[in-house]
Amino acid sequence: MRLRGEGRDDLARKVRWVAQEEGDGAGYDILSFTARGEERFLEVKTTAGHMQTPFFISRNEKAFAEERPDGFRIFRLYDFAKDAKASKIAPPLESQLILDAANYRASFR
Numbered sequence: 616m617r618l619r620g621e622g623r624d625d626l627a628r629k630v631r632w633v634a635q636e637e638g639d640g641a642g643y644d645i646l647s648f649t650a651r652g653e654e655r656f657l658e659v660k661t662t663a664g665h666m667q668t669p670f671f672i673s674r675n676e677k678a679f680a681e682e683r684p685d686g687f688r689i690f691r692l693y694d695f696a697k698d699a700k701a702s703k704i705a706p707p708l709e710s711q712l713i714l715d716a717a718n719y720r721a722s723f724r
Contacts, residue, residue, distance in 0.1 A: 621650040642679025643687065654686050661692040666702065668693060671717060680706045 618627035626648040634644040643656035658676050662668040672689075680687045684706035691702045704711050 618648065618650065623648070623650050626650075626652060639673075640675060642673075642675045642682075656683055656687045658687070658689045659692065660689055661695050663696040664693060666691070666693050666700070672708070672712075672714070677708065677714065680708055 618624070618630070629646075629648065631646045632644065633641045633646050643658045645657040645659065647655040647657055649655060656679065658672075658680075660670045660672070662670055670691075680689075687706055689704040689708070691704055692699060693702075694700050708714060
C-alpha cells in the first residue's frame with residue numbers, strides 16, 4: 616500500500632513474502648522496496664502482549680541485521696489480539712533490545 620501510495624506500482628508488484636515462498640532461512644520475512652527502489656528486508660515479530668513482551672529472534676536474523684543494517688527492519692506487532700499496534704526496530708539491534716541467548720545448537724565431535 617505504501618509503494619502504491621507513492622506511485623510505485625512497479626515496485627509494489629515485486630514485493631515478496633520470502634518466508635512463505637522459500638522458508639524461514641533468509642533472515643527476514645518480506646522483501647520490499649523504498650520509493651527509490653532500494654531493497655527493504657522486513658522481519659515481522661508479533662505478540663499478543665504489550666510492547667515490552669519478549670520475542671525470539673534467530674541467529675540468522677541477527678546476522679542478517681548486522682550484514683544489511685541499511686535495509687533491515689523488525690516490524691514489531693503487539694497487542695495483536697486486542698488493538699494491534701506496530702513499531703519499527705532498526706539496527707544496531709542492541710541499541711534498543713537486550714539480546715539473550717535462548718538456545719544452543721548441539722553438534723557431535
